[in-house]
Amino acid sequence: xxxxxxxxxxxxxxxxxxxxxxxxxxxxxxxxxxxxxxxxxxxxxxxxxxxxxxxxxxxxxxxxxxxxxxxxxxxxxxxxxxxxxxxxxxxxxxxxxxxxxxxxxxxxxxxxxxxxxxxxxxxxxxxxxxxxxxxxxxxxxxxxxxxxxxxxxxxxxxxxxxxxxxxxxxxxxxxxxxxxxxxxxxxxxxxxxxxxxxxxxxxxxxxxxxxxxxxxxxxxxxxxxxxxxxxxxxxxxxxxxxxxxxx
Numbered sequence: 001x002x003x004x005x006x007x008x009x010x011x012x013x014x015x016x017x018x019x020x021x022x023x024x025x026x027x028x029x030x031x032x033x034x035x036x037x038x039x040x041x042x043x044x045x046x047x048x049x050x051x052x053x054x055x056x057x058x059x060x061x062x063x064x065x066x067x068x069x070x071x072x073x074x075x076x077x078x079x080x081x082x083x084x085x086x087x088x089x090x091x092x093x094x095x096x097x098x099x100x101x102x103x104x105x106x107x108x109x110x111x112x113x114x115x116x117x118x119x120x121x122x123x124x125x126x127x128x129x130x131x132x133x134x135x136x137x138x139x140x141x142x143x144x145x146x147x148x149x150x151x152x153x154x155x156x157x158x159x160x161x162x163x164x165x166x167x168x169x170x171x172x173x174x175x176x177x178x179x180x181x182x183x184x185x186x187x188x189x190x191x192x193x194x195x196x197x198x199x200x201x202x203x204x205x206x207x208x209x210x211x212x213x214x215x216x217x218x219x220x221x222x223x224x225x226x227x228x229x230x231x232x233x234x235x236x237x238x239x240x241x242x243x244x245x246x247x
Contacts, residue, residue: 021058027231028055029068030101033079036072046181053184054198086112087130088123090220092213094237095129096121097201102229111227119220132236133201136162137180139173139187140196146171159186170195174202203236214239 032055035048042049048069055065071079084105086098102108116123139161146152149171153164156173160183165172175183177199184197209217217237224233 023226024058025060025064026228028058028060029064030081030231031055032065032068033072033081034083034101036069037079040069040073040075049181050184050197050199053188053194054196057194057196084108085126085130086123087126087128088116088121089129090119090121090213090235090237091216092207092209092237094207094209094213094217094235095132095203096221096224097130097133097232097234098224098230099201099232099234100227100229101231104229108227108229111229112224115220115223115227119223120216121220130201132205133203133234135177135199136202137175137177137183138196138198138200138202139175139184139194141171141173141192142195143169143171145193155190155192156183156187159183159190200232201234203234205236206238207236208238209240211240211243213237214243214245218245 028051031051032048035045035051038047039045040048042052052065055068067076070076073079080103081101082103082105084100084102086100086109088096088098090096098112100108100112113123115121139156141152149164149166152171152173156164156171160179161173161175162179163174165174173183180199184194187194214237217235221233221235224230
């Protein structure tokens, strides 16, 4: 069991922003489109199974899920998306990863670069910060529903997870990439309700920042999140304990 990890600060706020349901729906559908490029049958496509689970977690309607699969397999138009990852830095030397899904690379790179510049960050070369993160499965559980730490620990470790992080009002369950689907499907089979289940970029080490840098970082990451082509934004910032992003 690891200690409190303030990486969650940005994740929890991200959850609040994703409540802008239009954006959450668009992101979920794009992930399905990209996953379905490798095959439209979830039984043989682990990434598609994960994408569908993530879409259900944000209540994307079934007809929209099916439409996204058809776009991905090429049955319907609109599936011409590429995945591109951008890397950069924000205030305090914090590493930032921006995952995008786009049908126009030139537009996307221009928009991402503009946001970095406008909010005091800088884009880096490919590979400049990615080595500071590991891609892992991250499953988020609501503490109100799953209050007892020992029960949660036993449940998820038996399912094959590696670790559980205590994030104030959520549990963050971490798995290896290879075990992610097995763990998620095991928990799903046990009727466990997940707030989020996705492959994420988890920082290896956190970089402490002061309140001033934290504020700038939140402005930068919020602006990146709002771009239509952006799927996910990750940082390795360690915010001050008492930092209130809404203040």
